[in-house]
Amino acid sequence: MNQRIVLLGPPASGKGTQADRLADCFLIPHVSTGALLRSECSRGTPLGQEADGWTSKGLLVPDELAVRIVTAWMKENGPRFIFDGFPRTVGQAEYLDSSLAELRAGLDLIVLLELPDELIRRRILERISCLKCGATFSMSLHGNQEGSPCPRCGALLVRRNDDTEEALDQRLEVYRDLTLPVVGYYEKKSPNLLHRIDAGEGSDEIFAKLSALVADKKDKG
Numbered sequence: 001m002n003q004r005i006v007l008l009g010p011p012a013s014g015k016g017t018q019a020d021r022l023a024d025c026f027l028i029p030h031v032s033t034g035a036l037l038r039s040e041c042s043r044g045t046p047l048g049q050e051a052d053g054w055t056s057k058g059l060l061v062p063d064e065l066a067v068r069i070v071t072a073w074m075k076e077n078g079p080r081f082i083f084d085g086f087p088r089t090v091g092q093a094e095y096l097d098s099s100l101a102e103l104r105a106g107l108d109l110i111v112l113l114e115l116p117d118e119l120i121r122r123r124i125l126e127r128i129s130c131l132k133c134g135a136t137f138s139m140s141l142h143g144n145q146e147g148s149p150c151p152r153c154g155a156l157l158v159r160r161n162d163d164t165e166e167a168l169d170q171r172l173e174v175y176r177d178l179t180l181p182v183v184g185y186y187e188k189k190s191p192n193l194l195h196r197i198d199a200g201e202g203s204d205e206i207f208a209k210l211s212a213l214v215a216d217k218k219d220k221g
């Protein structure tokens with residue numbers, strides 16, 4: 001079984017949801033670097049304090065620090081993980097490689113969930129989510145409107161503040177400029193670990209394909 005997994009993909013490709021499902025199914029921790037960062041900061045650890053120096057100014061933490069935070073987590077929990085949306089830059093990918101080498105481990109599987117811009121746009125701009133339970137729905141697909149009650153818990157459905165055209169353009173630009181080169185990096189460095197899945201398919205179809213990749217029949221020892 002593959003136990004060191006990187007899921008990459010643009011916004012709205014469903015990588016977070018798929019990472020959660022894989023984690024449940026294969027009992028591999030789903031590691032969100034955003035959550036790790038917030039946890040270090042709230043616990044006031046030395047890494048958290050260092051990160052705070054950047055985030056409190058509205059800046060992203062440097063690649064090297066982001067990887068140090070992930071490495072600290074791996075040292076504590078073992079090098080088994082599903083990263084979702086990490087590494088986010090080529091710099092992070094390089095630091096991650098050296099850090100894994102120090103732990104005498106390497107990535108097993110890298111999957112890119114691909115979605116054309118037009119579909120990303122449609123999914124995000126039609127997305128409404130519940131203020132209370134966080135469930136998300138598509139306005140056209142589920143027939144829910146902004147301000148209508150959540151089918152799961154009855155709370156108010158709203159559009160997220162960052163789900164505007166402008167914010168979306170920015171997120172897509174960041175993805176193209178920073179994260180797509182990460183795919184290029186792995187394409188060169190580990191072409192046989194990199195797989196692509198069409199994220200325009202249904203969630204269950206995508207999950208079936210991902211599961212088959214994670215379960216990998218070949219024994220890697």
Ligand SMILES: [Zn+2]
Nearest residue numbers: 130133150153
């Ligand atoms: Zn709800």
